[in-house]
Amino acid sequence: MSDFEDALKRKIDSKTKPVGSLGRIEALAMRTARLQRKLDPEMERACLVIFAGDHGIADEGVSAYPAEVTRQMVLNFAGGGAAANVFARAGDLDLHVVNAGVRGGSFDLPQITEQSLGSGTVSFLKAPAMSAPQVVDALERGISIGSAGDYHAMAFGEMGIGNTASASMLVHRLTKAPLKDVVGRGTGLNSAGLLNKVEILEKASARVSGTLSPTAALSEFGGFEIAMMAGAMIGAAQAKRMVLVDGFIASTAAMIAGQIEPSCRDAMIFCTLSTEPGHRLVLDAVGAKPLLDLGLRLGEGTGAALAWPLLRSAVRMLNEMASFEEAGVSGKSDLS
Ligand SMILES: O=C(O)c1ccc[n+]([C@@H]2O[C@H](COP(=O)([O-])O)[C@@H](O)[C@H]2O)c1
Ligand SMILES: Cc1cc2nc[nH]c2cc1C
Secondary structure, eight states: OOHHHHHHHHHHHTBSSOTTTTHHHHHHHHHHHHHHTOSSOOOOOEEEEEEEOOOGGGGGSOSSSOTHHHHHHHHHHHHTOSHHHHHHHHTTOEEEEEESSOTTOOOOOTTEEEOOOSSSOOOTTTSOSSOHHHHHHHHHHHHHHHTOSSOSEEEEEEEOTTHHHHHHHHHHHHHOOOHHHHOOOTTTOOHHHHHHHHHHHHHHHHTSOSOOOHHHHHHHHOOHHHHHHHHHHHHHHHTTOEEEEOSHHHHHHHHHHHHHOGGGGGGEEEOBOOSSTHHHHHHHHHTOOOSBOOOOOOOTTHHHHHHHHHHHHHHHHHHHSOBHHHHTOOOOOTTO
């Protein structure tokens, strides 16, 4: 064990609790200490960034809701009325909303950061969702967003009608899991809608042959918000920030970020287990156990926002909790 690891273990085990009794909260504190290379890491300021983008594939009937909901929900974020706004306020998170390619053009609102790369992706049923230069552009813009500001942690979420179809394709082609095991009901398709979605995605997959690199897969299947979020996760990890990863779509972006830049995995906390079946496959692929299992399937970064107080509490535990010596509490007996 290195001197740092040794000192960290001694610090956490000196706290007034049976050794290991704070379970995964201890692991969160230790991961943060390692990332910041400090025995007293900081974890007070965080933000939630929501990347919004539209998907051409949404016009093929793969979602229970119409594509215009993406734009309408961005306006709801700007007005403060979405679940993400409520959870961000409850947890003291700054909220940033990024237009990563929503149909209808610029919002011209101070609450929305414009990074639009156009009006969303092309339907990937017949052609690549975006060009290779657009993938690079989206990743680079994301990296800048992930390293901006003065945060100890960044939570990432998304909004994009049709994006469970994109994420399913990415997971299918990058993990080689069969589409029928990956694809789910998204916003709430019925059984006939689910069968139709699988059929459309099988056709789209047949259009593209061979093994795909993560960037080639993004180009084929989109979307802009997924590519930008992957870039932002890389940027945040490089800035030594903890990365709070939301549900199925955000975790797919995180898997891709880790394939592009493996070191960013150390910063990632997979916050929640989505009911979307492909999420379990993504978590297995990255070797993660989700922190929470609340039956969420909303997106918007809601699961990541809910996990933030746990991360902050974990680091405060490391910094503020009394040791046995400080509190005059007797330590372990020799039966342990
Ligand atoms: O994050 C998840 O696990 C999740 C699971 C299902 C749906 N969503 C959200 O619902 C939208 C995508 O669903 P769909 O059916 O339009 O592909 C998109 O805006 C996501 O934020 C999100
Ligand atoms: C209303 C609504 C809100 C959402 N938030 C994220 N995805 C969403 C999809 C719908 C349909």
